Amino acid sequence: MGNWRLGYWGIGILAAALAAAWVWFGEPLRPSAIPPIAAPILAEDVNQHRLNAVPPAPAGERVLEQTFTAQKDGLREIELILARRDEPAAGETGRLTLKLFTPDGRLLAEQTLETRNLRHNQTYVWQIPRQGDSAGQAYILQISGSPDNTVSVWGYDLDAVSSGEFSASQGETAVQDLRFITRYQLGWSSALGHLGQTAVRDGLFFLLALAFLLMPGCLVLLLGLRWVPWDGAAWVGAALAAGTAVWPIVWYLFSLIGGRWTGQMLWLAFLAGWAAVFVLVWRHKRGGMPRNNVAASAQDHTAPSRPCDANTQYAIRNTHHTSRITHHAHWQHIALLLILLVGLGARLLAVRDLNIPPWVDASRHALITAVMTENGRTLQNYAPYLDIDRFPYHFGFHTISASLMLMGNWRLERLLLNLGQFLNALVPLTLYTAVWLMTRRRNAAIIAAFLAAIPFFFPGYYATWGRFTQLTGVLILPVLLAFTWLLARGARHWRRVWWLAALLAGGLFLVHLRVFVFFVPFALVVWLMSWGRRGRYLLATAVGAFLLILPRLLYLQSITEPVKAISYNLPGYNQFPTGYYQAGWDRYFIWLAGLLLLWATWQALRKRPWAMLPLALAAWTLFLLLMLSGDYLGLPSTSLVNLNSLYITLFAPLAIFLGVVLDRLWRRLTGWKRPLPAIGWFAAGAAVALLLIFGVRQQISILNPNTILARPPDLAGLAWLDENLPPNALIAVNSWLWLGATYAGADGGAWIVPLTRRQAATPPADYVYNRQMAAQVNQFNKAAEAITDWSDPVTAVWLRDHGVTHIFVGAKGGFLDPAALSRNPHLSMIYGQDGVFIFKVVAPDA
Structure with a gap:
């Protein structure tokens, strides 16, 4: 059996290699309906986009020249906008010639255009051979023409390119710089070099941010969940979600009693917290855990009353107590680490050319972070930055960014840019945790983590908005979903985690109201699917979360008009985001989920306990879509939540759904007679390779240029x-x-x-x-x-x-x-x- 398994792995690796080779050779026979899996990654370098004047057309001895200095390696394109006074004539014989020189006169590229094919205001992109070492190099763009040429290019009458200048060999012109944009093609050496520089420059920040987020969660798990056997990676993910939820609560409660955080206080709390973690781990290692607790904790969570069976014995053998977390590594853990590292690397490359986060939201978060850093407490007003005496916005993310600002000498805009991408890269870890908690299947968890980290359009696209608060909310959400599921559907001992679910829910409310609102119906769906069992534990969770957020609710009620805020509907604000649905390959994943839902439904009808989780996720999603489709169904709607904010959250249940169902389908396939398992391994290897290649490229080039406001x-x-x-x-x-x-x-x-x-x-x-x-x-x-x-x-x-x-x-x-x-x-x-x-x-x- 072991030899067959090794053979299957070999088949999968061979399929992955063949798929990669197919991409390398240009994807022959790829259907036109499917977007390219891999393509060169181009990005803007020098951008002089302003125009208001046209220099005399280059003709005969009149030559136009624009010098510039490339900022990036890999110069590949130069974009110009052509200008002419009349329409091209059929018999026109003029020619326009573009040449690119080095300062010492070496010709790098040349292109001649027939002017009869050129029109006024036409954008022309000149592709040149890639200049691998172009960063810091000066170039001369020369534009000449035949004596009868009448085509010129647009320019600007104010100096807008500090590293270059414009000149015309004959005639007078007000133009001081051409209107031109250069683009570079990202190469492997440049990408790896950038990641290396980022690791050296910001590596300490990433380590501090990770340790800061984990510390409260580690304490919570070590103190409150000692009886739970854990997969090591899932334990870290649960600690991450819990810590992310705890910090906003701690900040808020401390602010309510008049406290003000300082950098020294945060460092003291941070170091004391980790010292307590190490003491607890040491004590747990000495104390051990009774075997009967391990067996009890490993019961099938999808059927509370189900006796210990073969699946439970598998769970017992493959789980371990917190005192032995670091002693049990599995291949899935190595795969998860690689997925997280590749995801982080791709996300850092996505913002490689930015020094300020994109879009409108980012400057808001910068302002709130700056105010909280200044005052050391959650906001009551915006002093000393703005004359605003109330704060109805959620602040959970900003407790993290403000804490890190107080603890280190970071630049605000750089901190937000790095922290946003770091949190984005950690979302797959909490998805892994959620799937493992609900199924105890590492393979299912790895699938969910891989999809969210690499090929899914979300959460990667969050970077283009600087939407840090909702991103932090979806980091907490998967683990909250898992503990809610275990409260209603897990073994009896999981009733004891109601307080942790309440903690996560309260923190989520302070982090992002909309994500909290999206979560609430999930508890209702799970309760109904459980025929009302365990309702008192779900109620205890709701009461606990309510008590945690009660002071905030009272404050919001005092400064806003809740009924008016909920009933307010901004015209056009609740349109379905078809652009997101069509982006990347997401629609194909949704179609796949639809097909798999039919199979999961059939399995549920056959009393397969595992199928209840996919059905719960589907019911929850459909319920949310229905409730927010009032504009389409002629029902009341609200701008408090909308289809846009929902759609960009649904990647989480989609990843969990696909992970659970694909894992079950895979188990079914590999149990069939040969050669079907070999075919399955071949298809899986090819699919993983193609998704990896496509996904990495998509993540690196995921930013929408229209949302980059600050350059x-x-x-x-x-x-x-x-x-x-x-x-x-x-x-x-x-x-x-x-x-x-x-x-x-x-x-x-x-x-x-x-x-x-x-x-x-x-x-x-x-x-x-x-x-x-x-x-x-x-x-x-x-x-x-x-x-x-x-x-x-x-x-x-x-x-x-x-x-x-x-x-x-x-x-x-x-x-x-x-x-x-x-x-x-x-x-x-x-x-x-x-x-x-x-x-x-x-x-x-x-």
Whole structure:
């Protein structure tokens, strides 16, 4: 039997190698309906996207040149926007030639275009041979043409590229830089080099963050669940979820009694907590665990009254007490570690070109973290950053980020960027824990962890929003689902974990309200599927969680109108996110789950206890979808929760469902007569390889460019602003109408308040909590975006009348055109680097 098993492993490895080779040779015969499994990873390098002028068309001896310095290795593309005055004629014979040189005159690439094929405002992407060592290298882009050429390219009449300049060999032009974007192709050496640099620079932070999150959970498990035999990896995952839930509760209760955290206090609590963990582990090693407790704990959790059988004996042999966690390693543990490391590496590569987290949410979280770091307690107001005297938002994530800020000398934006990706990479660990707790099947747990870490679109896509709070919520959710399931469906001794479920639920409420709301129906579904048994233990959990969050509920009731908040419905806010459904391969996983649901239903009808868990997950999901589809069904709906926030959470039950059912299907397949098991191993090996290749590439390139508001040059501009502008400066920034009636910063200006403590005309979106401030901000931004000519001196007077002293224009930009601002006689440019500009308002008082 052992030889056959080794042979099956060999078949699987051979299939994986063949699948990888198929991808390497260009995926021949791949159906067009299936997206490419692997493709080169391209990303922007130099980005000069502004345009307002066209230089004379290069013709004959007139040549245009733009110099630039690449920032990344692997220069691969140069994008231009063409300009011409008339439509191309059928008999046109003009030619436009692009050449790329090194400063010493060495020609690297050349492309000649027939002008009869070129149109006005056409975007042309020139692909050149990959320049492997391009980082820090200067290049000369030369554009020439035949004597009858009439095609030129767009440019900008303000210097926006500090590392380059534009020149024309003949004729006068106002253009100072071309409108051009360069892209690089990520290579293996660059990727591994970046990961190595990140490990050296931020490795200590990752270790501290992990230890900080684990410490309370380790204490909880060692003190309260000594009787439970554990899989080592599942124990760590449970400790992670518990610790993530405990810290918000500890911060909040400490704040309620008037306490204020400092860095020294947090370090003392951290070190004392780990000292207690080591003492408890030492005592447990000496004390051991009775064998009958192990057997009792290993009962089949899907059938509380089921006697000890062969499956239970398997669980007994393959579980162990906390005192022996490190002594029992299995191949699944090694696989899980590799999955987590690959997932973390891919997520770090996804943000390799960022120094500020993306999107609107990130600047909000930065502001809340900054306020909590300043005050050492959960928020009651936003002093000293903003004049807001209430805080209805959830703060659980921010207790973690603020704690780490107090414990180390980290830059706020870097901490949030790294912490977000680190938490994202840890979600598969809690999914592994949840599946193992509910099934005691490591293979099922590994499948769930692999899917969420690699091929699933979520949770990886959370990075593109900076949606740290919901991400932290879904880190806790799987383990809470597992303990809720065990309360109602597990063996009798699991009744004793109601307090832990209450702790997780209370922490989840403080971390993210929506994820908590999504969880609640699961307890109802499980209770109904158990025919009302164990209801008092679920009720005890609910009461315990309610008591933990009662002070917060009373506070929210005092500063908000709950009925109005629940009944409020923002038009268009509850649309189904079809774009997410179509992204990546997620729809194929959903289709697969639908097919497997039919088989699981058949197995449930045949009284197979394991099938109840997949049916519970499916019923819970369908119930949530139904309850949030009011706009489609003609029923009442609310903007408190919506289909978007639900859909991006459903990867968790989907991963658990697929892990459980695929594991059972695999067990059935491998029990059949030969050669069917060999065919199964071959298909599994190929599928794992293809999912791994596709998933890693997807995770690395998962960011949506439209959500990247603050670009790398913005951080240098913000640092200069912080050092040179007076503390009482009021700074106008680019903005846009983000959600409802809320404006948000459109570029790096969104980060002025949390990073510099200066006031911005458009602060982070929390400004809506102050009605007077919201009215002023909205009125100013509505008027500002209506202005069409910022070179008019009247606009500077208008800014001064509104108290504005400076203007910040980020690299992404918006309605504030720096070229127009530079021509305004009442504005003075005091900073201009790489597309980031700062102006001082010098207009006289009106």
